[in-house]
Amino acid sequence: MHGWAGKVLDIDLSKGAIKNYPLDEETARLFLGGRGLGARLLWDAVGPGVAPLSPENVLIFATGPLTATGYQTSNRFSVSTKSPLTGTVLDANSGGYWGMQFKKTGYDALIVRGRAPAPVYIEIKDAGAKILAARHVWGQRVRATTQTLGQNNNKRNVLCIGPAGENQSRIAAIMNDGERSLARGGPGAVMGSKNLKAIVVEGTARPQVLDQEQFKFMLYEARKLLRQSPLTSQALPEFGTAVVLNIVNHIGALPTRNFQQSQFERAEAISGETLAEKYLVKNAACWACPIGCTRVSKTDKIEGALSGAEGGVEGPEFETTWAFGAQCGVDDLAAIIEANAICNDLGLDTISAGSTLGCAMELTEKGLLDSDLRFGRADLLAPTLEALGARRGLGAELADGSLRLAKKYGAPELSMSVKGLEMPAYDPRGLQGQGLLYATSNRGACHMRGNMLGLEVLGLPKLIDRFQVYGKSSYVILHQNASAAIDSLVVCKFTNLGVAEEYFARTLSAVTGVKYATGDLIRVGERVWNLERLYNLREGFTNADDTLPPRLLKEPVSDGPSKGWVNQLEPMLKEYYRARGWDERGVPRRAKLEELELGAL
Amino acid sequence: MATVRLFGGLRRRARDPKISVDGVTARDVLASLCRDNPGLHAVIWDGARVRDHVRGLIGGQAIELGRGLATRVTADDEIAIFPPIGSGGNTT
Ligand code: SF4
Numbered sequence: 001m002h003g004w005a006g007k008v009l010d011i012d013l014s015k016g017a018i019k020n021y022p023l024d025e026e027t028a029r030l031f032l033g034g035r036g037l038g039a040r041l042l043w044d045a046v047g048p049g050v051a052p053l054s055p056e057n058v059l060i061f062a063t064g065p066l067t068a069t070g071y072q073t074s075n076r077f078s079v080s081t082k083s084p085l086t087g088t089v090l091d092a093n094s095g096g097y098w099g100m101q102f103k104k105t106g107y108d109a110l111i112v113r114g115r116a117p118a119p120v121y122i123e124i125k126d127a128g129a130k131i132l133a134a135r136h137v138w139g140q141r142v143r144a145t146t147q148t149l150g151q152n153n154n155k156r157n158v159l160c161i162g163p164a165g166e167n168q169s170r171i172a173a174i175m176n177d178g179e180r181s182l183a184r185g186g187p188g189a190v191m192g193s194k195n196l197k198a199i200v201v202e203g204t205a206r207p208q209v210l211d212q213e214q215f216k217f218m219l220y221e222a223r224k225l226l227r228q229s230p231l232t233s234q235a236l237p238e239f240g241t242a243v244v245l246n247i248v249n250h251i252g253a254l255p256t257r258n259f260q261q262s263q264f265e266r267a268e269a270i271s272g273e274t275l276a277e278k279y280l281v282k283n284a285a286c287w288a289c290p291i292g293c294t295r296v297s298k299t300d301k302i303e304g305a306l307s308g309a310e311g312g313v314e315g316p317e318f319e320t321t322w323a324f325g326a327q328c329g330v331d332d333l334a335a336i337i338e339a340n341a342i343c344n345d346l347g348l349d350t351i352s353a354g355s356t357l358g359c360a361m362e363l364t365e366k367g368l369l370d371s372d373l374r375f376g377r378a379d380l381l382a383p384t385l386e387a388l389g390a391r392r393g394l395g396a397e398l399a400d401g402s403l404r405l406a407k408k409y410g411a412p413e414l415s416m417s418v419k420g421l422e423m424p425a426y427d428p429r430g431l432q433g434q435g436l437l438y439a440t441s442n443r444g445a446c447h448m449r450g451n452m453l454g455l456e457v458l459g460l461p462k463l464i465d466r467f468q469v470y471g472k473s474s475y476v477i478l479h480q481n482a483s484a485a486i487d488s489l490v491v492c493k494f495t496n497l498g499v500a501e502e503y504f505a506r507t508l509s510a511v512t513g514v515k516y517a518t519g520d521l522i523r524v525g526e527r528v529w530n531l532e533r534l535y536n537l538r539e540g541f542t543n544a545d546d547t548l549p550p551r552l553l554k555e556p557v558s559d560g561p562s563k564g565w566v567n568q569l570e571p572m573l574k575e576y577y578r579a580r581g582w583d584e585r586g587v588p589r590r591a592k593l594e595e596l597e598l599g600a601l
Numbered sequence: 602m603a604t605v606r607l608f609g610g611l612r613r614r615a616r617d618p619k620i621s622v623d624g625v626t627a628r629d630v631l632a633s634l635c636r637d638n639p640g641l642h643a644v645i646w647d648g649a650r651v652r653d654h655v656r657g658l659i660g661g662q663a664i665e666l667g668r669g670l671a672t673r674v675t676a677d678d679e680i681a682i683f684p685p686i687g688s689g690g691n692t693t
Contacts, residue, residue, distance in 0.1 A: 229687070230654060230684075230685040230687075231654065231685050231686070231687025232687060234610065234684075234685065235609070235610075235684065235685045235686050235687040236687045238609075238610055239609055239610070239686075243608075243609050243686055244686055246608050246609075246683070247608065247656065247658075247681075247683050247686060250658060250661055250681050251658065251661045251662075252661050272609070273608065273609065273612065457656075458654070458656065458686050458687075459653075459654060459656060459663075459665075460654070460687070463656075463663055463665060463666060465666055494687065497687045560661065561660060561661025561662060562661075
């Protein structure tokens, strides 16, 4: 095969068995790699009713046909599993170096099954894989584990869990290359439940490209387009993702104090502009990325074990800044940088961690929970996160996310989540389409399964009315399908700000020799979306789960530019099901499944 | 006089992130802003039109979805101008 390595590595930790087999060519054509391939393998591997933290669940690490080819941002990879936070299908993806290095060991995907009797790590080299004892790193934090196991960016790359994953926090991330994360939905807990501390990869095999000449031309085109776009050549390198905070706040869509308000009066203090002015050390980039959106920042609060070589830490990204900032009513950017560094070192999803803290703050202020947590208490972020990672005291309850916490204290409506996954940093009352996107996202509320921010706020590629309700579903569907396709290639979504899908399709054809027109690529995304939907239906999810927290449907925004608005989900949802070719209960119709070559499922 | 607030890289090109500017319409305000702060001209204007991806908001609402550059501006208005922003989050 060209593009694909053509092999799957399959490790059963219960039996200590390691095998490999060829990647099915038809599956590769239909689902590409990454998220799509992961969903297809998961469909067969984890049937209905499996407990996510039992040995019967699996972890599937998957790259795509473009991974490691050297194409711009061809560094990314994904993990797929059944989520211990939501019970839905889950995939999370990450950048850095690990994905590229794993592909170079000669595999497209790794399936990890079972549970090791004692802590282990897996080492994969060209010559094969080994299961090794991990007693010496079990209990260590992420940065220490990564160093101990020999991280060396271009040669040997470490993916691991921290204490949060070992303690099976349902919001635990898997970390790679030190500070990159497969964050959402709790994949770190699944890895912890398997007694698997780390996966170390070292490979030398570059994937084969069929049409070298055309591939070189596509590389040249992408370089030119990324340079021409003011978004990828200036905006992202200069301010990273955090620059978006001010505009989201300005329009009245920045959820504040657990979504009680939609504007944060201290937004300027935690904005991307302030980050750049006061704390930025330098930019960094993932492998083969000319954009370099990553921030490295530094404050007095992060020293010693928490900080990297130059005393700095990666991030914080916009979502993280919001989660520990506006969501918790905190205006101390240094404390937010510290919270981000602690999450990365414990191996925690920053969005879910921050949002769960915000939920606990509201529960406390409403007299439902007895704790010290209050909105604005920047001083409590670090110690609370440490307790969460260790499952100590109140931390043991926070460790399972906001929905379980809020249910326990009698107010599930105060969890700002969809299907149990905490919502990111956009208030769906001020961005109607974003609300539909959150409600229908297969892994729970997510801004990476398509993002309406571009259309509803930034005008990318054009500006549409953010309060418009009718007609929104077609935009949402387009974005969801495109993002599923990009997650299956796998490249970084930021590339898509400069390079259109047509270029990805032409590159894919040049690399693999399989002809993909733009429509074929988007069709892969639609296929993946429908397969994920089928997985959730098989697990017992229904259209009743396609919803938003009651606050966003019933409590109008009290002030600011979104004043008076709730999210008008119902008419959008009806339109959405119809446009997707699903019935009124949100079940894909047979004709749609046949059209997508999913009829056999 | 309306108040103009600048964001992102626009701040480096102006004397202040928050500036009071005269003008009857949004077009007047932008023109006079760029006259006083010439460094802003090339990043805001593309000939007679505002550059793609530069966003102007009055009271949190997009100017271009209303009456565009002809929008009338009062002394109480705050006009926010954002340079191209390429984002949407990246924690996955
Ligand atoms: S744009 Fe940012 S996240 Fe994407 S590959 Fe480049 S550095 Fe990594």
